[in-house]
Amino acid sequence: MSDSVLFAELDAAGSKVGRVTLSVAATLNSLTLEMVDLLQAKLDVWANDDNIVAVFIEGAGEKAFCAGGDVQALHQSAIDKPGGPCDYAEAFFAREYRMNYTLHTYAKPIVCWGHGIVMGGGLGVMAGCSHRVVTERTRIAMPEVTIALFPDVGGSWFLNHAPGNTGEFLALTGASINAADAIYIGIADRFIASEHKDAVIAELLVQPWTDDVEKNHAQVRHVLRPFAEQSITASPAGQVEPHAATIAQLLDGEDVHDIIDRITSQDTDDPWLAKARDSLQQGSRLAALWIHRQLWETRHMGLADIFRAEVQLATNIVRHPEFAEGVRALLIDKDRNPVWQYPSSRDVPGDVLDGFFTAPWDSNPLADLG
16 A cells, blocks of 8 residues: 555544545655545545544645645656657546545545645645635645646636636636635635644544534534634735736736736736736746636536546647646746747637647546536
């Protein structure tokens, strides 16, 4: 058994609470295919184990809950077979999204302790849990535009459910957000200061658990609520909500090209907006287009259809050289000088963009979801 994910069953007043620890601190607990498979298998077992009444998910160490997927492995898969099929990467996306869907639809309460860096695949895990806790050290970003990917792992769901235009702004710019922002846009539920973690777990273990799932969710809320009330003064100031009116103006473009122009041409002294502007400016214009279109096409979809749409787009992206170049420049060679295929979003041919939204196989690997 790998030690990349640790599992424990904690005695809880005659029942048990399952504890999951993502445990590869050296990579900030980034998900590998093996870790995804381990999570899926254990979640399936615990779903059918009457002794398990709730699940608690955390990351090892103080730096990160989970900093994303193992992008280097995805890059290697992409360059090993340009044009695809990219076996490892495509298996990773399909099985990761299946695990995300399992989290979103899990009957039993799952508490996610989203402490430290939460990005990419980590955000997919946290967003899918039923009780999502963020702390004073939570740092969230979806900077996929900078490596020519898109906010996946359910991002098409939770970003479309964010207030106003804030979800699309975060998707296009990769802007960094904190705990207060996460609660505002709906990907977290409670702020609790990190010093209370051990006490939270201790309280979970002494609750009067039952075989009634709804009552057990109520028990979790009963445990978390007072810790959240004690932590109010430690919460950081939000960044998204105070900028919501500006974001609405920036996203009020004639089309996606105009929106990109509005964001990248800002003359602002605001450090948060300036960093967001620069991130989009340096990112892939092709990626900005597929990010915008993915959010538009999935805006009314149910969760299972969204994951099917995401695995289709991710498969097409990993087979395309733009992704490999983005990862090379940012994470492999780290020269931060990607050679993007199109200098402007207006240079992208319509049929090229359409190709990313065309099924690359006869049967979607997530056809059986939902």
